[in-house]
Amino acid sequence: MTRMLLAVALGATLLAGAAQAKDTLTVGMVLEPPHLDPTAGAASAIREVTYGNIYEGLTRIDHRGEVRPALAESWSISPDGLTYKFRLIGGVKFHDGTPFDCSIVKFSYERAVAPDSVNAQKQLFEPIESTTCPDPLTAVVKLKRPTSLFLFDMAWGDAVMISPKSAATNKTNPVGTGPFRFKQWIKGDRVEMVRNPDYWGAQPKLKAVTFKFIADPAAATAAVLAGDIDAFPLFPAPEAIDQFKSDPRFAVHIGTTEGKTILALNNARKPFDDIRVRRALAYAIDRKALIDAAQSGYGKPIGSHYVPTDPGYVDLTGVYPYDPAKAKALLAEAGIKPGTEITIMLPPPSYARRGGEVIAAMLDQVGIKAKLVPIEWAQWLDQVFMRSDFDATIISHTEARDLDIYARDKYYFNYHSPQYKALYQKFVEAIDPKTQLDLIGQLQKKLADDEPNVFLFALAKVGVANAKLRGLWDNDPLPANVVAGVSWAD
Amino acid sequence: MRGAWRSRNLLAGGAITALMVLIALVSLVWTPYGPTQIDIVHRLATPSAAHPLGTDLFGRDELSMLMAGAQSSLSVALIAVIVGAGIGVPIGAFAAARGGVPDDLVMRACDLAFAFPALLTAVMITALAGPGAINAMLAIGIFNIPVFARITRGAARGVWGREFILAARAAGRHDTAITVLHVLPNIAAVLLVQATIQFALAIVADAGLSYVGLGTQPPQPSWGRMLNDAQTFIWRAPLLAVFPGLAITFAVLGLNLLGDGLQDLLDPRVRRAR
Numbered sequence: 001m002t003r004m005l006l007a008v009a010l011g012a013t014l015l016a017g018a019a020q021a022k023d024t025l026t027v028g029m030v031l032e033p034p035h036l037d038p039t040a041g042a043a044s045a046i047r048e049v050t051y052g053n054i055y056e057g058l059t060r061i062d063h064r065g066e067v068r069p070a071l072a073e074s075w076s077i078s079p080d081g082l083t084y085k086f087r088l089i090g091g092v093k094f095h096d097g098t099p100f101d102c103s104i105v106k107f108s109y110e111r112a113v114a115p116d117s118v119n120a121q122k123q124l125f126e127p128i129e130s131t132t133c134p135d136p137l138t139a140v141v142k143l144k145r146p147t148s149l150f151l152f153d154m155a156w157g158d159a160v161m162i163s164p165k166s167a168a169t170n171k172t173n174p175v176g177t178g179p180f181r182f183k184q185w186i187k188g189d190r191v192e193m194v195r196n197p198d199y200w201g202a203q204p205k206l207k208a209v210t211f212k213f214i215a216d217p218a219a220a221t222a223a224v225l226a227g228d229i230d231a232f233p234l235f236p237a238p239e240a241i242d243q244f245k246s247d248p249r250f251a252v253h254i255g256t257t258e259g260k261t262i263l264a265l266n267n268a269r270k271p272f273d274d275i276r277v278r279r280a281l282a283y284a285i286d287r288k289a290l291i292d293a294a295q296s297g298y299g300k301p302i303g304s305h306y307v308p309t310d311p312g313y314v315d316l317t318g319v320y321p322y323d324p325a326k327a328k329a330l331l332a333e334a335g336i337k338p339g340t341e342i343t344i345m346l347p348p349p350s351y352a353r354r355g356g357e358v359i360a361a362m363l364d365q366v367g368i369k370a371k372l373v374p375i376e377w378a379q380w381l382d383q384v385f386m387r388s389d390f391d392a393t394i395i396s397h398t399e400a401r402d403l404d405i406y407a408r409d410k411y412y413f414n415y416h417s418p419q420y421k422a423l424y425q426k427f428v429e430a431i432d433p434k435t436q437l438d439l440i441g442q443l444q445k446k447l448a449d450d451e452p453n454v455f456l457f458a459l460a461k462v463g464v465a466n467a468k469l470r471g472l473w474d475n476d477p478l479p480a481n482v483v484a485g486v487s488w489a490d
Numbered sequence: 491m492r493g494a495w496r497s498r499n500l501l502a503g504g505a506i507t508a509l510m511v512l513i514a515l516v517s518l519v520w521t522p523y524g525p526t527q528i529d530i531v532h533r534l535a536t537p538s539a540a541h542p543l544g545t546d547l548f549g550r551d552e553l554s555m556l557m558a559g560a561q562s563s564l565s566v567a568l569i570a571v572i573v574g575a576g577i578g579v580p581i582g583a584f585a586a587a588r589g590g591v592p593d594d595l596v597m598r599a600c601d602l603a604f605a606f607p608a609l610l611t612a613v614m615i616t617a618l619a620g621p622g623a624i625n626a627m628l629a630i631g632i633f634n635i636p637v638f639a640r641i642t643r644g645a646a647r648g649v650w651g652r653e654f655i656l657a658a659r660a661a662g663r664h665d666t667a668i669t670v671l672h673v674l675p676n677i678a679a680v681l682l683v684q685a686t687i688q689f690a691l692a693i694v695a696d697a698g699l700s701y702v703g704l705g706t707q708p709p710q711p712s713w714g715r716m717l718n719d720a721q722t723f724i725w726r727a728p729l730l731a732v733f734p735g736l737a738i739t740f741a742v743l744g745l746n747l748l749g750d751g752l753q754d755l756l757d758p759r760v761r762r763a764r
Contacts (some may be wrong), residue, residue: 097700217721218721219720221722235724239723240722240725286530292530292533293533293547355709357548360526360708360709361526361527361548361709364526372708374708
């Protein structure tokens, strides 16, 4: 009798389990964000956690890379391209109850454009002359000059709407208007968020989402296999993908990202201030072999700071074909003795750690001894990115269409070219789409010619997820893991 | 019969250890391929005449890497043991010679050190001081210090009570001289055995540290990192995980057998006890 009861109870439990579809999601990420304020830091991981989940902007970029309305339901542009009139969605509230209206837009944009702004993409806001509020639900943004990509730019994770009340504390307690509310952040492990019941848009199907940080490829593989991670959108162990492909429990998502993986060189430091040395390094690296070895073949070679999936791409992979003999000759010409040592900083992602070993072996072939220094992400951001204290490093720039970084006065690899700057200025001010595309091509060619960094490959999106998950993005047109539309099939 | 068994331990352990040392020494001057030489076209190759143990994810020759790995593993372990013994033995000998309060202080300090799990201490030290072979040597060496201090002190205390020490003291010899001339030679056997055991533990510790990325840094090969690299390839190239695993197993087995054999051969107390 007891046994029968037990069996019935057990059966009932099982049925209950089956009837109730899962409504939580755990997403794996390689890098942990240094903080959670997307308007105050360059690390993509910040936006990979928060974009579209916690924070939203006036516009957004969808999974195809197209600009869509977000907190602005519609807009109109004056014929001269200088005035943008945004119609805002009414009744939107921040997670802390602050109502969203035009004053928020004014605050957010003025804060980003201010001289003391710490926004990592300040240049996006630079064209803004003023933001005015004719009524609470209308925002009028005036530009100094026509800016072709303005709506796209305002969809970046760096251009999200921030409430004045929480602006100072967003780094540790992010407050936005998005479909999920921040719950807690266990440093070194995970960020948790829960559904926002007062969300203005469609309610997400997921009740709670956790972002878990695992850099080690082996540990990431184990976590996905064990079901501790439901989705790992940028999976660090591409070699294990075949194993997941053949396992019906998992779905593999192969796509593209905006990641331009480069061997960044400190152009202010010897010997990288010599263009012959930079070109020699470009000749010394066999990109195809690098992709095969470090990324199990996922990824496409690039010849400039631009990915093949973006408009106006020019194939410049033939500018520096793999040619160790030519590399040696150039190094000799530049007076670099065989056995010269350089240091390559390797942040945690496997493209860098593994790529570093492959590149070191390739450089060895042309007589350059590369000392590999693995460093943690926070240290990379501080030492390499902020203080520019490095020889060389391997990193993937995941921001979309970020040719502007080569035109900045101060950027970590210290490339300074007046010609490039002038060219970029021309591009920014161009209104005609055809001229724009032409200038994008010229910019890419100028970079390939100067080779400030060795352009390696476009980072592929190699993702693994539970086969029952629906609504994950196949491509990453910007660094983001938007999970509002994700759900579990029964 | 028992004697034969004892010498078999010694012989087997000695042979394996000698082989490891030989491989490590040879790797300094010759390996079939450069241990860091990549050959991406032939990556993840199965064993063949060209690559007897196959190639790894970058097409590096597995045999060459194992040989170079033996060299880095053995040198990390050797230095670690030298550091541990070099500091631990004098401390232990000092405690034994003085007795009383200094002895108590030293031994309680050792107890304190033993309270920390050895490998975790090493992980902590390398995490703080930065990863790398030298820091790994020091980290492993540091947790060897109390081991040597305690064993030295225990064995030396036994010697200090013996008649010839009393005679030396009566003859006016200084404690330091007695320690160096009479005590240490008498406990050398115990220390040698302990050193062999610590050597084996140090190899495991080094493999553990480099497995989690805190030991020997790339591109210099190390057994622990070879294991880590092989882990995600386990379905495509399972042998990549097997070979470094076997190397660690054999190195540790050899040293432990050697330690056992030495103990039986050298330590008269154990021999009498049996």
